[in-house]
Amino acid sequence: MDVLHNLARLGFFAATLVTLAAAVMVVTLRNIFHCALALILVLLGVAATYISLKAEFFAVIQILLYVGAIMTLVIFAIMLTSRIGDKTVLQNNRQGLMSFSLLALFNAFFIGSVIKTSWHLNPAAMTANVDAGVLGAAFMNEYVFPFEIISVVLIVALVGAIILGRSDQ
Amino acid sequence: MNAIPVSYYVIFSGLLFSIGLYGVLVRRNVIGILMSIELIINAANINLVAFSRYVAAKPETGQIFAAFVIVLAASAAAVGLAIVLSVYRNRRTIYTDEINLLKW
Numbered sequence: 001m002d003v004l005h006n007l008a009r010l011g012f013f014a015a016t017l018v019t020l021a022a023a024v025m026v027v028t029l030r031n032i033f034h035c036a037l038a039l040i041l042v043l044l045g046v047a048a049t050y051i052s053l054k055a056e057f058f059a060v061i062q063i064l065l066y067v068g069a070i071m072t073l074v075i076f077a078i079m080l081t082s083r084i085g086d087k088t089v090l091q092n093n094r095q096g097l098m099s100f101s102l103l104a105l106f107n108a109f110f111i112g113s114v115i116k117t118s119w120h121l122n123p124a125a126m127t128a129n130v131d132a133g134v135l136g137a138a139f140m141n142e143y144v145f146p147f148e149i150i151s152v153v154l155i156v157a158l159v160g161a162i163i164l165g166r167s168d169q
Numbered sequence: 170m171n172a173i174p175v176s177y178y179v180i181f182s183g184l185l186f187s188i189g190l191y192g193v194l195v196r197r198n199v200i201g202i203l204m205s206i207e208l209i210i211n212a213a214n215i216n217l218v219a220f221s222r223y224v225a226a227k228p229e230t231g232q233i234f235a236a237f238v239i240v241l242a243a244s245a246a247a248v249g250l251a252i253v254l255s256v257y258r259n260r261r262t263i264y265t266d267e268i269n270l271l272k273w
Contacts, residue, residue, distance in 0.1 A: 012173055016181050023185055023208055027192030032201055039204050042185075046211045049181070052173065053222045055232055065239055070207065070246045077200055077250040081257040092195045093266065099194040103187045110183045114176050121175070121223055128228035130221075135236075138229045150240050157244030164251035167258070 012052045019045030030091050036075050043067050057132045178219035186212035199253050199263045203246065210242045 022045065025038035043066045050059040139147050185208055192205025214235045221231020257263050260270070 009173060012177075016177075020181075020184055020188070023188040026204055026208060027188055027196070027201075032198055035201060035204060039207065042208065043211065046215060049178070049215055050218055053178070053218050055218050055222070058218060058232060058235060061236070061239065065243060066207070066211075070243055073246055073250050074200065074204060077253055080254060081200065081263045091198055091201065093197050096191075096195045099191050103191055107183065107187050111180050114179045114183070117176070119175050119224055122225060125221065125225050125228040126223060130229050130232060134229050135232060138233055139236075143233050146237060150237050154240055154244050157248050161244075161247040161251040164248065164255050 008052065012049075015045050015048040015052070019049070032078055032091065033075070036071065036078055039074070040067055040071050043071070055130065057130075057135060175219055175223040178215060182212040182215040182219070185209075185215070197264045197266060199256070199265060199268075200250075202265070203249050203253070206249075207242065207246070210238060214238055 022038045022041035047059040047062040189205045189208030196202045217231040217235040
């Protein structure tokens with residue numbers, strides 16, 4: 001059991017490191033298509049994080065929706081717009097150094113305060129089994145009203161995207 | 170399941186959020202900015218799921234909010250990319266400093 005725990009810990013850290021490295025690649029690579037491929041790796045790493053939190057249903061949703069649907073849209077948009085082979089186009093503006101130093105400062109404060117915080121853990125939540133059935137029951141009982149509103153938002157957004165995306169003639 | 174403390178998840182999502190915010194601030198390409206926004210949304214989702222697993226009164230609450238966030242991210246990506254394609258059709262560019270139609 002101890003070996004299994006250590007292996008799980010090791011896997012979590014490996015997934016975290018890969019995810020953060022791929023995230024850095026998303027914001028720094030020059031070729032925007034390579035950025036999209038790195039973003040796919042980030043989304044898969046986040047799915048692995050969900051699995052380590054015992055939210056398997058969300059890991060599946062993440063892969064289906066983000067990697068399957070949203071990334072297809074993003075890659076379509078890249079193919080339709082940018083001059084991918086053009087290496088001379090500058091991809092970043094000149095605010096890199098300032099942004100980096102401010103965010104490093106923010107992270108120093110943030111990590112320090114997170115480490116000093118004592119979290120009030122809830123042992124019942126840590127062992128609870130949250131599968132698709134539990135989530136579906138919660139959606140249909142307690143959260144049915146936000147669920148309906150989010151459906152309306154989604155249909156409005158998709159119709160709006162179609163109207164924005166069609167050609168004028 | 171007590172293997173990993175909750176603060177590791179919070180620090181991880183904080184770092185992911187910072188990287189995404191850096192991308193939003195420095196990218197010139199609009200699609201690059203949209204991809205960085207996806208990073209930020211994912212960082213928020215990790216926080217929601219982690220807190221619902223460790224500190225929430227009900228374990229499913231955070232996951233349901235994460236579902237709403239994913240739906241909103243999907244609609245934001247659809248509308249945002251449609252706007253990008255529309256701008257590219259009209260202006261032949263997707264670089265933010267060249268889209269200055271509303272600047273005086």
